[in-house]
Amino acid sequence: MMARLNGKPAMSAAVVFAVGSFLSQPASAQDWPTRPIRMIVPAAAGGSTDIGARQVAKVMAAELGQPVVVDNKGGAGGRLGAQEAARATPDGYTLIYGNSITHALLPATSKSVNYDPLKSFAAAGNVFWYSTLLVCNPKLPFADVAGYVGYAKANPGKLNIATAGLGSGNHFSSELLSQMAGIKVTHVPYKGNAPAVQDVMGGAADCIQLSEAKSYLDGGRLKALGTTGKARDPRFPNVRTVEEQGLKGFDATWWQGVFAPAGTPSTVMAKLAAAVRKAAEDPSTKAVVFDSGFVPEYVPPAQVEKRIQADMAKFRKLATDTGIELE
Structure with a gap:
């Protein structure tokens, strides 16, 4: 109910506060944007x-x-x-x-x-x-995350993964996967994804995590083992997530x-x-x-x-x- 003061309606404290707050905004903010x-x-x-x-x-x-x-x-x-x-x-x-x-x-x-x-x-x-995809050179003897983990455990340090550089997103994601799977994979940092993926396709490096991998997969130059997010990549609905393949709780x-x-x-x-x-x-x-x-x-x-x-x-x-x- 609105109170009355000297016979005239008076605004409540809440209304006064709300109006005051609005009016306290600079005119430029109220009109924004003007350029x-x-x-x-x-x-x-x-x-x-x-x-x-x-x-x-x-x-x-x-x-x-x-x-x-x-x-x-x-x-x-x-x-x-x-x-x-x-x-x-x-x-x-x-x-x-x-x-x-x-x-x-x-x-x-x-x-x-x-x-x-x-x-x-x-x-x-x-x-x-x-999310990214864990992709590898097609000549490697595994085709899914379980195979990747099994190969790494059987050959400690032999498997390597290329990244866009020290501290890059795919470096952290790769380390998270290795940590949660209990494996040792050699990190090979590059100056960006472009030279890294070239070496994976050429066989100088084994695997890499990429978001833009479609053209490489369509051409058979790389094979996808899994996607790193909580949900599947809509471009590759048949590629299972890392979590779906047994690494519970993994999310990059x-x-x-x-x-x-x-x-x-x-x-x-x-x-x-x-x-x-x-x-x-x-x-x-x-x-x-x-x-x-x-x-x-x-x-x-x-x-x-x-x-x-x-x-x-x-x-x-x-x-x-x-x-x-x-x-």
Whole structure:
């Protein structure tokens, strides 16, 4: 009920507070956006991450009524782009297309990261999840995860796995598999996935975990043993997950999402969250990212923060257990 004061209706304290909170938002925040928005993508142009980011930017722009301009800032595993975004003015006009590496793995394991994924950023939501495939040279004498594990146990240290480099996502995922399976596999770090997969196909290395493996599998140049996520890769519905093949609890699912610098006004964050959700749920998005192995799924900010906390704990423990040291 609304109270009356001197014969006139008086607003309740709750209403006064709500109105005051709204009016306290800067006019620029209430009107946001009134100009183009910059979205830093911590990866090189042309790759799968860039393709996903540009689709998200396209849908967000249509939803917000202003261009969302992709700015590729690769380097140092993504930390350079993340560090730049963390320092940006929190007005909603600089965003970052973050991921499991920039917002969980690196902050948990690298000494040179100078931002906190939970304190330096505000999540607008995740848009995609994806897994990798454990793929090997077709000449190797096994065809599934059980065979991989059995071969490694029978030949300690003989089997090797190529990765995109020390501390890369597929390095951590490979170490997690070895740890949970109780095997010893030799790590061979490369400067990126491209030279690593070439050596696996040529026989100089044995196996690798990849997300973009379809062309190699279709051509018979690699064989898939399993997928690393909690669910099967939609591109390869007949390839079982590692967990389905007996390694209970194994999960190396990766994600991508949109973040703003901490302190961005709540009105802006609400609009951003709605636009990010639209990008994940837009029918065109699934078709654009299908070949990259990305699965559209909107995850709201509170759940994103919980996922970051859980992933950081997992990566930190894995680094300690396996002796992975990153600068």
